[in-house]
Every structure is written in structure tokens, then in C-alpha cells.
Amino acid sequence: MSIDQFTITRPDDWHLHLRDGEMLAAVTGHSSANFERAIIMPNLVPPVVTTAQATAYRDRIMSCIPDGHRFEPLMTLYLTENTDIADLEAGAHSGVVSAVKLYPAGATTNSQSGVRNFDKVIPILERMAEIGLPLLVHGEVTDPEVDIFDREAVFIDRVLDPIRRKVPGLRVVMEHVTTTNGVDYVQSGGDTIAATITTHHLIINRNAYLAGGIRPHYYCLPVAKREEHRLVLRAAATSGRSRFFLGTDSAPHPNDAKEAACGCAGIYTSINSLNCLAQVFEDEDALDQLEAFASLNGPSFYGLPVNRGKVRFTKSAEPIAFPKQFAVQNDHVTVFDPGFPLHWRHQPVHDNEV
Numbered sequence: 001m002s003i004d005q006f007t008i009t010r011p012d013d014w015h016l017h018l019r020d021g022e023m024l025a026a027v028t029g030h031s032s033a034n035f036e037r038a039i040i041m042p043n044l045v046p047p048v049v050t051t052a053q054a055t056a057y058r059d060r061i062m063s064c065i066p067d068g069h070r071f072e073p074l075m076t077l078y079l080t081e082n083t084d085i086a087d088l089e090a091g092a093h094s095g096v097v098s099a100v101k102l103y104p105a106g107a108t109t110n111s112q113s114g115v116r117n118f119d120k121v122i123p124i125l126e127r128m129a130e131i132g133l134p135l136l137v138h139g140e141v142t143d144p145e146v147d148i149f150d151r152e153a154v155f156i157d158r159v160l161d162p163i164r165r166k167v168p169g170l171r172v173v174m175e176h177v178t179t180t181n182g183v184d185y186v187q188s189g190g191d192t193i194a195a196t197i198t199t200h201h202l203i204i205n206r207n208a209y210l211a212g213g214i215r216p217h218y219y220c221l222p223v224a225k226r227e228e229h230r231l232v233l234r235a236a237a238t239s240g241r242s243r244f245f246l247g248t249d250s251a252p253h254p255n256d257a258k259e260a261a262c263g264c265a266g267i268y269t270s271i272n273s274l275n276c277l278a279q280v281f282e283d284e285d286a287l288d289q290l291e292a293f294a295s296l297n298g299p300s301f302y303g304l305p306v307n308r309g310k311v312r313f314t315k316s317a318e319p320i321a322f323p324k325q326f327a328v329q330n331d332h333v334t335v336f337d338p339g340f341p342l343h344w345r346h347q348p349v350h351d352n353e354v
């Protein structure tokens, strides 16, 4: 049966890059228009490594939320080999720090200060396990000998699984999972592991950026893989299984930085993620699972309450127009083009309508 309207709990975004300065001012309203809360990535330059920096960054984000929007940034610290355990613990206890992000050094945008020797961070991870603070991992090895399409699978074997064996109580989110290997690992990994899945990895495979010309606006890390992996991601996201939830990994870069001989990684989806996802879930005959993926499974893993607000999705005959790009920093940021028309829009449901 085809439906043209449904209502769900207001969604959250469990993996988001808001940047800083002018970019922060330009993009925060896109997230706050669509999401109640977001896990904010700490890969600024310099990275957010202390609770004081996370608090100051949270204040800068709050000052960019448009009037009338409600949005709660959930802050993360960038894990280094020198992370101060006492500071991290104080940040967690005061409620400022919601999670810690592990970037293998050199794995992605602004990850130079990340971890080189994983043994060095084990004492920090042990403390995090004791206080229940989740570790969010960028799950790719950086070994130049490992093919870029295999880096997630190799990370699981070489880094993630050994860490989880050494620190069994540690709660881990495999961020932006892109492979069958990742989905299987999370699936069979018990209650302490979950995964975020991005909007774009549900829609594109590696042809999107490689076939028929190089298309930098579909280039992100981890790179989109073969079609068979995309299908497994779609099955996981639409399954309703509680350990898979939405993290858009929306990552704005000016066009100049992407359309270059060495273009940087990141896809910007904050504006149209939910519209894209409604279409994906409808195509999979799984609109009834969108709420679990976008609004329920994330808070359940993080031990946070589910949002009280609701949003109603309605399907229009005419496609919805989104800007192809928007201006920022004397340049533009290109918005993700899913390659199909978007017919689902959403709006808040007011209390007196529920």
C-alpha cells in the first residue's frame, strides 16, 4: 500500500560536522531545521581536545542557531595520545562531553593529530568504559599498503577488534559504516557496539564519483564502495535493528577545496537528508522503520531520552526544490544531489495537533 503521510518522533543526527566561523554560521540552521540534537565532530583546526574547548565550541554553535529553532549540540572530544583523563572525566560528568572520537592519524580531513599508536590510548579507553562514555571510531586504517576499498575491513581486524578485546566494557560506535564487513561486525558484536550510517552511503556506490568522469562532490571518506555493500547498508538501516542509526556525516567544504587536483573528502547533506531518507525507506517498503533509524535507536544507544517533538512527512506530487549550492566564505558549498527527485517534505507537528 502506498501512503502519502506519516508522523515520527523528531530525528537526531548522530554524526555531524559544523566547522567554525563563517561556515558554522552558514550551516547550523540547516541542521537545526531538521534535527533536534546532533553529535558534533571535533575535527576543527586545531581540534577540540579539552573540555574547555568543547564548552567554548558549544557556545559558538548555540549563538548560530536561528531564532525559533530548537537544537542541542552534543559535544565530542578528539582523542589524542596525550588526552588528559581527568579533564575528559570532568567533561563527561558535567554533561558537556557526550563521546570521544578516535581518528587514526591521517585517515581523513583534519586528522593529523589523531592516534598513531593505539596501545597508548588503552588507559584512556579503560576509564571511558568505567564511566560509560562512548568511543566513536573513524574505522579506516591508514597503512598506505592497504587498498582504500579495504581500509574499513582491515581496521576491524587490526585495530577495532583488538581494542574491544582489551577493553571489553567499552561502548563503541563505528561511524559511517560502509561495508558488509562493518555491518556484520556490528551485527554480531553484542550490546556494546553500534554503527551510524550516512544518508549518502544508502544512495551512492563507487560509480557515483568514478564512472563517466570524476565527480568530487560524491567523494567522501570512507569512500562509497561497490553496489553489494550499499545494498547491505540499506538492509541494515531499514531493518529497524536497534544498533544501526542515522549519522549524516554532513561535511561542508567550499567548492574550491573539492574541485581541485587533490580535492578533499566530504558530502553536504544537512539540508536534504530527511527528504532523501524518506524516499530510500519508501523504496525499500520500510517507511515504518524510518523512526527507529532516525529518531529512536540513537538515543537508546547513548542512554538519552527520545525527543518529545514530532514531525509529519507528506508526499507531494511535485518534486521539492533544494538549492544546488549556497554561498559561504566567498565561495559556495555544493548540496548533495541524490540523483532522483525528492517528493517527501516534513514539518513539525504542534502539540495541539497530536
Ligand code: NCD
Pocket (backbone or CB within 6 Å): 017, 043, 108, 109, 110, 138, 219, 220, 221, 222, 249, 251, 252, 265, 266, 267
Ligand atoms: C569529514 C570532514 O570533512 O570533516 N569528511 C568526510 O569525508 N566524511 C571527515 C570524516 O568524517 O571522515
Ligand code: ZN
Pocket (backbone or CB within 6 Å): 015, 016, 017, 041, 249, 251
Ligand atoms: Zn565525519
